[in-house]
Amino acid sequence: MAGAAQPLSFTLTVPFPSCLEAQIAHDTLAPDAEPRRGGITKQLSVNRNILHVQWQADEARILRVSVSSFLDLLSLTVQTMDRFGPPLDSNL
């Protein structure tokens, strides 16, 4: 709730077929920050083949919008990897 001492939080864990694909998803989704003074923060990290996303927000409404649009973009980067992957070998 607004003004509550404890913010709302949401955690998302997404496994990928490989560490490289998890890293690609992370680097694709990380550059765009949440709006400043938006009452929300989002942190992305990668552990091996797992993408972790952690949100903290003041209001459920703001959290819902951010998570929902993130899921759309996550789905798009996964679809792009499916159609235009697998990642090229850097030694080529």
Next chain:
Amino acid sequence: MTVVIGFEGSANKIGVGIMRDGTVLANPRRTYITPPGQGFQPSDTARHHRACVLDVLQEALQEAQITPQDIDCVAYTKGPGMGAPLLTVAIVARTVAQLWKKPLLGVNHCIGHIEMGRLITGAQNPTVLYVSGGNTQVIAYSEHRYQIFGETIDIAVGNCLDRFARVLKISNDPSPGYNIEQMAKKGKKFVELPYTVKGMDASFSGILSYIEEAAHKMLLSGNCTPEDLCFSLQETLFSMLVEITERAMAHCGSQEVLIVGGVGCNVRLQEMMAIMCKERGARLFATDERFCIDNGAMIAQAGWEMFRSGQTTPLEQSWITQRYRTDEVEVTWRD
């Protein structure tokens, strides 16, 4: 040889273009068309782009007959534009750049229009009129910047036309501006509208409010036809654009005009500009709808110039931005 792929999706068009040293290898595009009376909203437009961006990408690669290995750089529109559609397209560009191990390059949308216009028309150092649904600027190159000499002080000229089309429920297919242009050809009576030029700047919102308020009354009373209104609005808006362009030309001592942006494919605007150019002994350059209207090749072309001059965008700096002025970009590829 340098091959650059460009992704554009800052408004209701989604395009992927591939350029190789000044040659357009492919430039497919889709347009999100809304019903008459309705504009395009950011989230619906982003949904449209998400649904077809990968098909358009595949089409571009097939048409160009190249493989991802042949590409040297992945360019995408960094801004300005609508946030959600911009982000959708940037996500795909970032993903393929990593899959294919290619450098990424964020391009200013306005610079894309200018560079594509210069390439297609061969204009050397023109005064540029950039007119579209989101932008209205008079630009000239100086000291490694595209300097903005004049611009709208409120809404874009194309936004004024689009919203007028909604008032009359004119079809958005293929675009409201195209349909206004066709109706205007049948207009006979000139209805006087406000004319608002301030130096090298122009204002369009007052004209829109005026015509929104007056249109139905005038039509109901039989004073004029929808065609007369289309004609009168075009004549008024385009006169203003010609006036501010001429003032910038006089200021810069320029003898070339280049019209770019979606409104730039309007033949009546080109005719009016040509009359002014003739009187001044200047040359007019314009392109057709393939390159005037937002497309991927223009982002690839600006990307080509930027990449060849040594620019790339690190992934962590590849965020999109809804506001991104033309004169923020250092033009490293021109003398």
